[in-house]
Amino acid sequence: MPSSDSPIPTSDGPTSTSDGPTTSDGPTPSGGQAAAVSLDAVSVTYGGDRRLGGLLGRTDTVDALREVDTDIPAGEFVTIVGPSGCGKSTLLRLVAGFARPSRGEVKVAGEPVTGPGPDRGVVFQQPRLFPWLNVRRNVEFGLRMTGVPVADRRTRTAELLDLVGLSEAATRLPHELSGGMQQRAAIARALAPGPRILLMDEPFAALDALTRERLQEELRQIWRRTGTTVLFVTHSVDEAVLLGTRIIALSRRPGRVVLDETSTLPREESPHAHPGFLALREKLAATVRAAAA
Numbered sequence: 538m539p540s541s542d543s544p545i546p547t548s549d550g551p552t553s554t555s556d557g558p559t560t561s562d563g564p565t566p567s568g569g570q571a572a573a574v575s576l577d578a579v580s581v582t583y584g585g586d587r588r589l590g591g592l593l594g595r596t597d598t599v600d601a602l603r604e605v606d607t608d609i610p611a612g613e614f615v616t617i618v619g620p621s622g623c624g625k626s627t628l629l630r631l632v633a634g635f636a637r638p639s640r641g642e643v644k645v646a647g648e649p650v651t652g653p654g655p656d657r658g659v660v661f662q663q664p665r666l667f668p669w670l671n672v673r674r675n676v677e678f679g680l681r682m683t684g685v686p687v688a689d690r691r692t693r694t695a696e697l698l699d700l701v702g703l704s705e706a707a708t709r710l711p712h713e714l715s716g717g718m719q720q721r722a723a724i725a726r727a728l729a730p731g732p733r734i735l736l737m738d739e740p741f742a743a744l745d746a747l748t749r750e751r752l753q754e755e756l757r758q759i760w761r762r763t764g765t766t767v768l769f770v771t772h773s774v775d776e777a778v779l780l781g782t783r784i785i786a787l788s789r790r791p792g793r794v795v796l797d798e799t800s801t802l803p804r805e806e807s808p809h810a811h812p813g814f815l816a817l818r819e820k821l822a823a824t825v826r827a828a829a830a
């Protein structure tokens with residue numbers, strides 16, 4: 538559990554991706570600050586290499602996303618839910634800069650995404666820790682690579698280990714940790730460069746129910762303390778309602794937005810107990826069922 542209340546800052550560095558421009562030159566949707574993430578008529582089609590009429594490549598195509606539009610203000614916790622294969626991971630990969638849209642545009646802080654960058658941290662379903670590095674070294678790996686001085690990275694890593702409740706486990710190797718502890722370490726590693734956006738692809742799906750509940754609660758606390766914008770993909774309607782300040786549901790493939798709802802559930806206590814929880818869960822479940830049909 539996080540044990541201190543001091544704020545953990547996010548990066549103040551440039552928010553553009555590595556080779557993109559560093560300033561925004563156009564008006565923003567609200568006329569003020571640019572959305573943390575915006576997708577403008579984004580479609581993704583995989584495959585379909587038609588060189589020499591298909592003789593050299595594949596001609597089969599998969600439409601993963603179609604005409605997805607959304608603006609996500611900074612500081613939101615957005616959960617993304619939808620039937621299997623509807624393009625949820627694809628959407629996250631676009632924002633991470635691991636993939637490019639076939640049509641439309643993806644922007645982060647008003648700048649087109651041209652590749653991965655330190656302003657975005659990614660957590661996958663599997664923790665993907667370096668097995669030969671202890672927890673502390675896993676968390677500080679990115680800081681070491683970017684040349685952060687040793688004293689600064691020690692301080693930062695200690696703050697993050699405290700934030701995710703792993704201070705006592707700093708010198709353990711990944712195989713000496715439970716699945717939940719490994720995933721906490723992965724979250725700390727993703728937060729180390731101070732990203733403004735945390736992209737999470739079913740991060741708790743492989744955990745047992747009790748550990749999952751605990752990490753959901755801890756993630757909410759981390760989000761409150763860091764102010765990071767979170768995009769969280771899940772298969773679970775309950776998890777989407779429990780965590781999201783905003784919930785986006787996609788149709789079956791090719792994924793289109795079929796529900797985009799701001800949650801009014803209180804975040805300070807467990808929303809489970811709130812009367813609005815059941816109503817929102819029912820609405821979302823019905824939407825996802827219809828979208829999958």
Ligand SMILES: Nc1ncnc2c1ncn2[C@@H]1O[C@H](COP(=O)(O)OP(=O)(O)OP(=O)(O)O)[C@@H](O)[C@H]1O
Pocket residue numbers: 583584599600601619620621622623624625626627628772790
């Ligand atoms: N690199 C790729 N090449 C071809 N097709 C792909 C590729 N990546 C994903 N797809 C296809 O695109 C569709 C969307 O995939 P994606 O992984 O984004 O869906 P998802 O909603 O995250 O799925 P799941 O819920 O099962 O994890 C699927 O039909 C998938 O098979």
